[in-house]
Amino acid sequence: MNWTDERVEKLKKLWAEGLSASQIAAQLGGVSRNAVIGKVHRLSLPGRAKAGGTANAARTPKRNTSAPRAPNYASRVATRTVTRQQGATMLKEEIEIETIEEMEYVPRGNVVVPISRRLGLTELTERTCKWPVGDPLKDDFHFCGCESPDNSPYCSYHQKLAYQPVNERRRAAARAS
DNA sequence: CCCTGATTCGC
DNA sequence: GCGAATCAGG
Numbered sequence: 001m002n003w004t005d006e007r008v009e010k011l012k013k014l015w016a017e018g019l020s021a022s023q024i025a026a027q028l029g030g031v032s033r034n035a036v037i038g039k040v041h042r043l044s045l046p047g048r049a050k051a052g053g054t055a056n057a058a059r060t061p062k063r064n065t066s067a068p069r070a071p072n073y074a075s076r077v078a079t080r081t082v083t084r085q086q087g088a089t090m091l092k093e094e095i096e097i098e099t100i101e102e103m104e105y106v107p108r109g110n111v112v113v114p115i116s117r118r119l120g121l122t123e124l125t126e127r128t129c130k131w132p133v134g135d136p137l138k139d140d141f142h143f144c145g146c147e148s149p150d151n152s153p154y155c156s157y158h159q160k161l162a163y164q165p166v167n168e169r170r171r172a173a174a175r176a177s
Numbered sequence: 178c179c180c181t182g183a184t185t186c187g188c
Numbered sequence: 189g190c191g192a193a194t195c196a197g198g
Contacts, residue, residue: 035191
């Protein structure tokens, strides 16, 4: 791939937005993160203040996704800030654990539904769940992105859905073969 | 181990 | 000029 004017501009733009080199490389396509970094240097673009994970432009406004939880008898009110990092995407979620009385329901099969990380196609890695979410034709389409064990393409939750008919309610499935 | 950017140096 | 290899760090 050449560094066409378009690609260089995109590079500048994304770099200015604070995206990591690997993410920029992913979006540009056809180049490695090293290539991006090298190019950044050659362009004499302002580098990041300090190397390392100190380069994040707050990608998460305030999306509080309430995922169904297993019955919890602890009726305390606690606020826990969970931060986890994958790629350059820093997930900072403030999870409020309140008295769960109305949430007596449990997902079918007693399975914890993962919180979608809303990853784009380019952000997927070898160990992120590649379960598609939404309409691929719409722009809000994304992937689960949760952590998937080993080399599995899906996380533990979607792994189970992969081969199970939605109609398992009446156990009409799991009969063939 | 995952990731980050920085630098070097053969091409 | 390019970018893989390498380094240094979180």
